[in-house]
Amino acid sequence: MSELIARQKGRLRNMILWILWQSPKRGVDIIDDIYKITWGFWKPSPGSVYPLLSKMVEEGVIEKINDSKYKITSKGIEEIKDLLPIRQANTIEDAIQELEGLAEFFKDVDRNKLLLHKERIMKCIREIEEVIKNG
CATH class of the missing domain: 1.20.5 (Single alpha-helices involved in coiled-coils or other helix-helix interfaces)
Structure with a gap:
C-alpha cells in the first residue's frame, strides 16, 4: 500500500472517530457529514467507509448499536484524544x-x-x- 493511500485511510479513520465522538451515526450519515465538513470537496465512497467501519468494530474502537448506528467506544476516544477540543464554554x-x-x-x-x-x-x-x- 502506498504511503499516500495509507495517509488517506488514516484521515478517514480519524474523521469517523471524531464524528462518532459527537454522536452515534449510521454509515450514510458519516459519509454525508464528511461531505459537509469538507464543504463538498470530499465525499468518501461507501466502498471505503463501510469496510473501515467493520474493521473498526472488530478492533473495538467503535460499536454498532440500534438502528444500524455506530458509536465510539472509550478505546476509540483514547485513539483520538489528541484531536479532541478541550471542553470549555465557548467564548x-x-x-x-x-x-x-x-x-x-x-x-x-x-x-x-x-x-x-x-x-x-x-x-x-x-x-x-x-x-x-x-x-
Missing part, C-alpha cells in the same frame, strides 16, 4: 479564532470551488456585520 475569543481559521482556509481553497458557495458565505458575512452593527 467570543473562541469564535473569533474559528473565523480567523476559516479565513485562512478560504485563502487555500480552489477559487472556482469557493465561488460555488459565494452567496452563502456572503450571507454569513452580512449577518455577522449586522450583529456587530446592532450590538
Whole structure:
C-alpha cells in the first residue's frame, strides 16, 4: 500500500472517530457529514467507509448499536484524544479564532470551488456585520 493511500485511510479513520465522538451515526450519515465538513470537496465512497467501519468494530474502537448506528467506544476516544477540543464554554475569543481559521482556509481553497458557495458565505458575512452593527 502506498504511503499516500495509507495517509488517506488514516484521515478517514480519524474523521469517523471524531464524528462518532459527537454522536452515534449510521454509515450514510458519516459519509454525508464528511461531505459537509469538507464543504463538498470530499465525499468518501461507501466502498471505503463501510469496510473501515467493520474493521473498526472488530478492533473495538467503535460499536454498532440500534438502528444500524455506530458509536465510539472509550478505546476509540483514547485513539483520538489528541484531536479532541478541550471542553470549555465557548467564548467570543473562541469564535473569533474559528473565523480567523476559516479565513485562512478560504485563502487555500480552489477559487472556482469557493465561488460555488459565494452567496452563502456572503450571507454569513452580512449577518455577522449586522450583529456587530446592532450590538
